[in-house]
Amino acid sequence: xxxxxxxxxxxxxxxxxxxxxxxxxxxxxxxxxxxxxxxxxxxxxxxxxxxxxxxxxxxxxxxxxxxxxxxxxxxxxxxxxxxxxxxxxxxxxxxxxxxxxxxxxxxxxxxxxxxxxxxxxxxxxxxxxxxxxxxxxxxxxxxxxxxxxxxxxxxxxxxxxxxxxxxxxxxxxxxxxxxxxxxxxxxxxxxxxxxxxxxxxxxxxxxxxxxxxxxxxxxxxxxxxxxxxxxxxxxxxxxxxxxxxxxxxxxxxxxxxxxxxxxxxxxxxxxxxxxxxxxxxxxxxxxxxxxxxxxxxxxxxxxxxxxxxxxxxxxxxxxxxxxxxxxxxxxxxxxxxxxxxxxxxxxxxxxxx
Amino acid sequence: xxxxxxxxxxxxxxxxxxxxxxxxxxxxxxxxxxxxxxxxxxxxxxxxxxxxxxxxxxxxxxxxxxxxxxxxxxxxxxxxxxxxxxxx
Numbered sequence: 001x002x003x004x005x006x007x008x009x010x011x012x013x014x015x016x017x018x019x020x021x022x023x024x025x026x027x028x029x030x031x032x033x034x035x036x037x038x039x040x041x042x043x044x045x046x047x048x049x050x051x052x053x054x055x056x057x058x059x060x061x062x063x064x065x066x067x068x069x070x071x072x073x074x075x076x077x078x079x080x081x082x083x084x085x086x087x088x089x090x091x092x093x094x095x096x097x098x099x100x101x102x103x104x105x106x107x108x109x110x111x112x113x114x115x116x117x118x119x120x121x122x123x124x125x126x127x128x129x130x131x132x133x134x135x136x137x138x139x140x141x142x143x144x145x146x147x148x149x150x151x152x153x154x155x156x157x158x159x160x161x162x163x164x165x166x167x168x169x170x171x172x173x174x175x176x177x178x179x180x181x182x183x184x185x186x187x188x189x190x191x192x193x194x195x196x197x198x199x200x201x202x203x204x205x206x207x208x209x210x211x212x213x214x215x216x217x218x219x220x221x222x223x224x225x226x227x228x229x230x231x232x233x234x235x236x237x238x239x240x241x242x243x244x245x246x247x248x249x250x251x252x253x254x255x256x257x258x259x260x261x262x263x264x265x266x267x268x269x270x271x272x273x274x275x276x277x278x279x280x281x282x283x284x285x286x287x288x289x290x291x292x293x294x295x296x297x298x299x300x301x302x303x304x305x306x307x308x309x310x311x312x313x314x315x316x317x318x319x320x321x322x323x324x325x326x327x328x329x330x331x332x333x334x335x336x337x338x339x340x341x342x343x344x345x346x347x348x349x350x351x352x353x
Numbered sequence: 354x355x356x357x358x359x360x361x362x363x364x365x366x367x368x369x370x371x372x373x374x375x376x377x378x379x380x381x382x383x384x385x386x387x388x389x390x391x392x393x394x395x396x397x398x399x400x401x402x403x404x405x406x407x408x409x410x411x412x413x414x415x416x417x418x419x420x421x422x423x424x425x426x427x428x429x430x431x432x433x434x435x436x437x438x439x440x441x
Contacts, residue, residue: 180389185418187383187401327396330387330411337415 006030006265007228007342009117011126013262013274017110020044026059028266030116035059039068045081046103046114053077109133127226131258131278138283140293141276144300148311150265156303157231158332170299175201183330190338194223194331200240206295207237210288211255216240227338233259256280269311275300385418400425
């Protein structure tokens with residue numbers, strides 16, 4: 001059973017920081033329409049993207065910003081960044097109930113995170129992806145909408161065996177599917193780790209072109225999934241025979257790529273697929289940036305195409321279709337269970353397969 | 354089979370630290386580990402309580418791990434604190 005319910009009372013990536021500015025941006029997150037914009041002093045705000053009057057989207061033209069206020073493009077209802085309506089057309093009295101729901105916002109690591117839920121986040125903060133906004137790394141990024149339920153993307157990313165087949169010629173080589181994996185689940189922290197270390201592998205074009213490595217490589221893939229939203233792939237690539245990382249954690253003989261995905265459910269069968277690739281080499285080489293941007297976007301779109309097809313297939317299946325799971329799914333199954341627990345979905349064994 | 358068995362070496366390229374330790378997170382007491390045993394189709398599961406078991410089906414494996422302590426044979430957790438004094 002692929003998790004379909006949403007986990008509420010969680011942080012979700014609503015946008016990259018660079019997407020939020022002085023023009024309204026509308027995103028639907030967990031079925032909730034969210035308006036994002038930046039106040040004149042640079043603060044990102046998030047509030048309901050529907051005017052209380054006749055539900056016109058405040059992110060849609062001719063709605064617009066005046067200073068820090070947003071004016072509905074239909075009848076002119078005007079809201080402050082705290083969601084309170086400050087003006088209605090043709091009357092002095094503003095109805096007491098004329099206010100929009102606002103969402104807690106944290107801007108961190110180049111992402112704008114919003115808290116979707118009924119209770120306040122309190123001291124809970126989003127997980128970190130520091131490489132995306134850190135000196136010593138250069139990052140390329142993008143977002144692709146997915147017409148599939150978010151659980152399919154979680155499944156996809158927790159099992160990188162599919163690289164061999166779906167992404168051959170980009171990031172996939174035979175060794176990826178052939179090398180055993182180690183899976184760890186930290187129940188307390190709610191994190192899934194999946195590691196696959198290839199001692200002697202072909203260098204896929206994604207890494208050969210960007211690093212300049214000509215021969216075979218040692219290739220490590222260490223996944224860290226923080227459900228529901230953040231996925232980190234620590235990728236280490238080094239020519240075969242290179243020294244391993246030193247005891248102090250330094251690793252000067254290898255190339256490091258931090259692949260980050262934010263998996264944000266939009267509706268029951270659509271998802272925002274935010275992706276970023278940060279590297280610690282060729283920092284100022286625009287050609288490498290362009291290559292990695294285009295290559296990774298191609299890889300993401302290969303996943304999008306496959307998962308969009310899969311969603312259509314699954315949508316026509318009966319609810320309790322029987323899946324087959326094998327060893328490569330160990331991490332994905334763990335992720336599903338954590339997500340189901342977070343979403344409060346009762347377990348209906350043996351459906352979780 | 355014990356944890357010292359060389360077949361438990363989880364990865365092929367050296368003996369790197371697990372990801373959570375290399376990236377600065379501390380190992381939690383509720384850490385479940387699953388090693389795909391090289392050269393086999395078997396999965397070796399280690400519960401945080403120290404119980405171990407082998408499986409060839411990841412679904413059955415997670416049922417067992419998350420079913421702790423059912424069917425487990427817990428061993429003392431090395432860093433478990435001494436029992437608090439009983440107040441009377």
